[in-house]
Each structure stands twice: as structure tokens, then as C-alpha cells.
Amino acid sequence: MDQNEALWPVLEIDRGKRGSLVDQIVAAISDMVNRRSLRVGTKMPSVRRFAKCNGVSTFTVVESYDRLLTLGLLSSRRGSGFYVARSEVTAAPMPVALQATPVAIDALAPDLYSGVSDALPVGAGWLPPEWYGETTILDAVRHAMKIPANRLRGYGHPLGFPTLRQHMATSLSAELFQVGADQIMLTNGATHAFDLILRTLTKPGDTVLVEDPGYSNLISLVRHHGCIPVGIARGEHGLDMDMLARQAAATQPKLMFVNTVLHNPLGTSLSQAQAHRLLALAEQFDFWLVEDDIYRELAARGEASLAAMDGLRRVIRVGSFSKTLSPVLRVGSISCSNSLAPELLRVKMLTGLTTSEINERAVYHAISARPYRKMVERLVDQLSSARERTIERLEEAGMMPLARPRGGMFVSAGWAQAPGASLNGKLAADRALAAGILLSPGEFFSLREPSTVWFRFNAAYAADAPALTAFLQTLR
Structure with a gap:
């Protein structure tokens, strides 16, 4: 058993208190990190060990760790476990060359759905108005x-x-x-x-x-x-x-x-x-x-x-x-x-x-x-051509599709490297926004941190976007 796990304290969990057990666990660990009672690099107990110590289900622990990963308080290492990633909720400054914009990745969601942003919406879920008819x-x-x-x-x-x-x-x-x-x-x-x-x-x-x-x-x-x-x-x-x-x-x-x-x-x-x-x-x-x-x-x-x-x-x-x-x-x-x-x-x-x-x-x-059916057929043809061009553009930037789409508007693609401090989906999306491009990183779509750096692209906007290709080249 790891020494840190052996010394792990039992949290004060009140099952009669309003709010979920997950909320209580996340709040307690966040407080421990901020008080420095859990220091950067400290290995967290395994999911099973944490559940046993605190009398909760493993699913509660999994969701708690997922939330803490999202907050950036924990990091996961494949085959090793979970570790305290930083000493306070406000992240330490990054090097100027990699510094994110003040807009957090969670704040990108309104732009991705509302369409009010002036940024190129290559990560959005809608088509250009003229495509709809x-x-x-x-x-x-x-x-x-x-x-x-x-x-x-x-x-x-x-x-x-x-x-x-x-x-x-x-x-x-x-x-x-x-x-x-x-x-x-x-x-x-x-x-x-x-x-x-x-x-x-x-x-x-x-x-x-x-x-x-x-x-x-x-x-x-x-x-x-x-x-x-x-x-x-x-x-x-x-x-x-x-x-x-x-x-x-x-x-x-x-x-x-x-x-x-x-x-x-x-x-x-x-x-x-x-x-x-x-x-x-x-x-x-x-x-x-x-x-x-x-x-x-x-x-x-x-x-x-x-x-x-x-x-x-x-x-x-x-x-x-x-x-x-x-x-x-x-x-x-x-x-x-x-x-x-x-x-x-x-x-x-x-x-x-x-x-x-x-x-x-x-x-x-x-x-x-009467024109509706023909409009849909035209839309399918436009998307088919746009997807092929998008895949070609992404391959020029060294990116490979996660899967070959059977149709529709999306192509998901990325690089075969694990996310790190110098390159990850969240950081790239913040940098893209500063460059006038809306990206949807893999973190948006996964319960856990993706094992590689990838993004979802809307073919209607990505197929003929030199600004996107240039930006992706800078990430390489």
C-alpha cells in the first residue's frame, strides 16, 4: 500500500446535508489543497481505497475525481493514479508564449451554441445560414x-x-x-x-x-x-x-x-x-x-x-x-x-x-x-465535399481523424500525443479564441481527460479556412 494512502484522513461527510456526496468530497479536497495539507505531487488514494475509507461508492469517487480533474486540482497518470496538480484553485501563470486568454474553456460553450461570437466557428454545431436554404x-x-x-x-x-x-x-x-x-x-x-x-x-x-x-x-x-x-x-x-x-x-x-x-x-x-x-x-x-x-x-x-x-x-x-x-x-x-x-x-x-x-x-x-427534400439532398452533397476537404486540410497540419465519418458535419481529428503542460485541448482552445477561432477540444466530449490531443471540427467552416490551417501549424 502507498504510504500516502495509508495516512489518508477520513472526510467528514454528512449524508443529511443538502447537496450531493460528490459536492461534499470535491469541496473538502479543494479546501485541503488550498490549505496546503495536500501538496502538489501528492498521490491520491485509489478509487477503491478512497471509497472504503469514507464509506461511499466507487462511482461517487470516480465522479469526484473527474470533477477535480476538470477544476485542474488533480491530474491523472496512466497506470499510476491521481495526483494533486496545483496548490490553489487559481492556476499559476504559464509562460507568456503559451498563456491562455482570460476566457476559460467552460466559458466557450455559450459562443459555441449561440453564434454571437465573431470568431470563426470551426467547432460549432450549426451550419452556415446560406446552407440551410x-x-x-x-x-x-x-x-x-x-x-x-x-x-x-x-x-x-x-x-x-x-x-x-x-x-x-x-x-x-x-x-x-x-x-x-x-x-x-x-x-x-x-x-x-x-x-x-x-x-x-x-x-x-x-x-x-x-x-x-x-x-x-x-x-x-x-x-x-x-x-x-x-x-x-x-x-x-x-x-x-x-x-x-x-x-x-x-x-x-x-x-x-x-x-x-x-x-x-x-x-x-x-x-x-x-x-x-x-x-x-x-x-x-x-x-x-x-x-x-x-x-x-x-x-x-x-x-x-x-x-x-x-x-x-x-x-x-x-x-x-x-x-x-x-x-x-x-x-x-x-x-x-x-x-x-x-x-x-x-x-x-x-x-x-x-x-x-x-x-x-x-x-x-x-x-x-416542395423544395425541402431537394434542399436536404443538396446539404448532404455539400457536407460530403466539405468533409473530404477538411480531412485533407487537417492532414496537412499533421492531424489524423479519430474515425472516418459516414456522413454529417463533423470530423474529429488530432495528434497522437498525450496532453501535457505545453499542449492540451483546453490550452489550444483558449489560444485559438485569442486568434479569432472557436475550437471544440476533446475535453468537451469526454468524461475523462483524453489520452491524445484532438478536436471536433465542423466541416462547413473548416474545409476552406486558411486561418485555421495556419493556426494548427503553430500548435505543431
């Missing part, structure tokens, strides 16, 4: 504003604009799976849908499986609800199913979120075989599958669909129009079983009442218009 969208908004006067009373239908839901039910039934309009609930985008699902199906302390890497907002949202996110590795060939089986057996998860098609950030899709095994594991260990299906329209026909295979029995399908229409419309959807729909609707009404009928009318006019 501005005329189609503006015409749809004008139609929506002609809403009948009698519809200005009340809040609208609790499930969302009936005409849009019926149109979606007809389209989904023809292309993927049988679903009725009353099984579809409209939301303020996909993230709102994830929030409603977590509110409805989980309680604090529940385990939720997520893909690692995966959608950054989702990981934060799971933690916000007091749940324990457990990452399942995803790479070039899909999910690590053996790891999934082990974690499901060990943690008894309540649900799992999965991008079946055009995974964010890798751009890969699950094979039919993997989708079948995933459904089998969900059945075996009795957890819900939330299928994040917002990129479906950008994918080739015939890709795996969990909702189609399962018939919405154990699968909850989340959709959105932000990737083929403007994200400013904020219209998403949940498709689920008849038995689950009433409870999800109850939670929707409790937490925010109805969604915007004007936005939903605009989406209906856009997707039911």
Missing part, C-alpha cells in the same frame, strides 16, 4: 406569423402543434417505424427532450450510461440531475459492447443515451449487428435506450434505427430540426410508447407548459414545402 426558412416563418387570431389565446396544444405531429407521424411511419401523432411530443430542441426524459425516468444517484466521447451538454445535464454518468467507449467501429455489458451488470443503469446514426463528435454510425446487440443488452439488464436521432436526415438510407427495431417498446427516440433547418427555431421531438407518453407530458407541463406553436408552425411549413 434561407428562402425556404424565411418563407416558412412568414407563413407561421399568419397564425389565426383565435390561436393567440391559451398556450397551445400540450403535445405541440397537431398538424406538425401528424406530418411527422406519417413520415416516420412510412420511412422508419409505426407511430401515432399522440406518441409524439414536441420540445424546445433535443436538449430539452433529454432534460424531460431525465426528469421523468431518473432520480439522484441513478446510473446513466453515455457514449465516451459523446454530446458535451448531455454529460453536464446528467450530472445536473444528480445522476452518475458512466462512459461507454465509442470509436471507429462503434460501441465497446463488452465494456457496455460489464458496466450494465455492475451499475444497473436506469437508461442509456446513444447516437445510432452520425455520432457526435465522431460522425460514425452503429452497424445493424451492434444495434441488435445493444437492444439485447438493454433487455437483459432492463434499462431504457434514448436514441439521439437528430442527424438521421443527413445519413444514407438504411442505417440502423433502434426505434424501428424495437417499435418504441424500450426505445425513446429524440429528433430535432436544427441540423436541416435553422437551430434558432428550437423544435425537437420525443417519440415513445403510449404508456410512457402521459408521464413525459405531465413533466413537460409542470416544468415549462407548452412549446412555441409559432416555431412549430414554421417548421411544418418548411418541411412540408
Whole structure:
């Protein structure tokens, strides 16, 4: 046993106190670091040892260490463990040549989602407005504003604009799976849908499986609800199913979120075989599958669909129009079983009442218009060309894709070197912002510190961006 571990003090954890055990542990260790009772370089106890000393679960310790890693108070060394990384919460100054801007990496998130920044948004999740077909969208908004006067009373239908839901039910039934309009609930985008699902199906302390890497907002949202996110590795060939089986057996998860098609950030899709095994594991260990299906329209026909295979029995399908229409419309959807729909609707009404009928009318006019299908086909072609050019540009900077995308807007790529003091994703993103470039580092998408330095690139902005290529060359 390590000498530091043998001398490890038992923390004063109050289970009757407000706030999670994780919050108490993080606060206690932060205080010890700031008081210098834990000095830089001190080896922390192993996860198992810490859990045993303090009478908490190993999952609580894992999340606590993850938080401390994010704060920069701890660092991890592969095969060795966790160490105190600095002596106070305010980091020591870096050399001038590598100094970050005052904007912290967490502060980049609003710029990456809002679009208000003037920086080149190569890490953002939206497409250039002209790619969406501005005329189609503006015409749809004008139609929506002609809403009948009698519809200005009340809040609208609790499930969302009936005409849009019926149109979606007809389209989904023809292309993927049988679903009725009353099984579809409209939301303020996909993230709102994830929030409603977590509110409805989980309680604090529940385990939720997520893909690692995966959608950054989702990981934060799971933690916000007091749940324990457990990452399942995803790479070039899909999910690590053996790891999934082990974690499901060990943690008894309540649900799992999965991008079946055009995974964010890798751009890969699950094979039919993997989708079948995933459904089998969900059945075996009795957890819900939330299928994040917002990129479906950008994918080739015939890709795996969990909702189609399962018939919405154990699968909850989340959709959105932000990737083929403007994200400013904020219209998403949940498709689920008849038995689950009433409870999800109850939670929707409790937490925010109805969604915007004007936005939903605009989406209906856009997707039911004759030019819409051709606009999507053109979008797919543009993205295909842009992805190839992006990969070429990144290779010029010595970067290699983490996986070969099957479609969509993202290419994730990086260098085969471990993050260090001189180069890591957070530091690079801060330096990029100072140079007028918005990057999305691998840290945004992973539960743990990435083993290599990589970023997610939006091909629509990265394909023809000399400023990006020049900046990446400086990082080399």
C-alpha cells in the first residue's frame, strides 16, 4: 500500500446535508489543497481505497475525481493514479508564449451554441445560414406569423402543434417505424427532450450510461440531475459492447443515451449487428435506450434505427430540426410508447407548459414545402465535399481523424500525443479564441481527460479556412 494512502484522513461527510456526496468530497479536497495539507505531487488514494475509507461508492469517487480533474486540482497518470496538480484553485501563470486568454474553456460553450461570437466557428454545431436554404426558412416563418387570431389565446396544444405531429407521424411511419401523432411530443430542441426524459425516468444517484466521447451538454445535464454518468467507449467501429455489458451488470443503469446514426463528435454510425446487440443488452439488464436521432436526415438510407427495431417498446427516440433547418427555431421531438407518453407530458407541463406553436408552425411549413427534400439532398452533397476537404486540410497540419465519418458535419481529428503542460485541448482552445477561432477540444466530449490531443471540427467552416490551417501549424 502507498504510504500516502495509508495516512489518508477520513472526510467528514454528512449524508443529511443538502447537496450531493460528490459536492461534499470535491469541496473538502479543494479546501485541503488550498490549505496546503495536500501538496502538489501528492498521490491520491485509489478509487477503491478512497471509497472504503469514507464509506461511499466507487462511482461517487470516480465522479469526484473527474470533477477535480476538470477544476485542474488533480491530474491523472496512466497506470499510476491521481495526483494533486496545483496548490490553489487559481492556476499559476504559464509562460507568456503559451498563456491562455482570460476566457476559460467552460466559458466557450455559450459562443459555441449561440453564434454571437465573431470568431470563426470551426467547432460549432450549426451550419452556415446560406446552407440551410434561407428562402425556404424565411418563407416558412412568414407563413407561421399568419397564425389565426383565435390561436393567440391559451398556450397551445400540450403535445405541440397537431398538424406538425401528424406530418411527422406519417413520415416516420412510412420511412422508419409505426407511430401515432399522440406518441409524439414536441420540445424546445433535443436538449430539452433529454432534460424531460431525465426528469421523468431518473432520480439522484441513478446510473446513466453515455457514449465516451459523446454530446458535451448531455454529460453536464446528467450530472445536473444528480445522476452518475458512466462512459461507454465509442470509436471507429462503434460501441465497446463488452465494456457496455460489464458496466450494465455492475451499475444497473436506469437508461442509456446513444447516437445510432452520425455520432457526435465522431460522425460514425452503429452497424445493424451492434444495434441488435445493444437492444439485447438493454433487455437483459432492463434499462431504457434514448436514441439521439437528430442527424438521421443527413445519413444514407438504411442505417440502423433502434426505434424501428424495437417499435418504441424500450426505445425513446429524440429528433430535432436544427441540423436541416435553422437551430434558432428550437423544435425537437420525443417519440415513445403510449404508456410512457402521459408521464413525459405531465413533466413537460409542470416544468415549462407548452412549446412555441409559432416555431412549430414554421417548421411544418418548411418541411412540408416542395423544395425541402431537394434542399436536404443538396446539404448532404455539400457536407460530403466539405468533409473530404477538411480531412485533407487537417492532414496537412499533421492531424489524423479519430474515425472516418459516414456522413454529417463533423470530423474529429488530432495528434497522437498525450496532453501535457505545453499542449492540451483546453490550452489550444483558449489560444485559438485569442486568434479569432472557436475550437471544440476533446475535453468537451469526454468524461475523462483524453489520452491524445484532438478536436471536433465542423466541416462547413473548416474545409476552406486558411486561418485555421495556419493556426494548427503553430500548435505543431
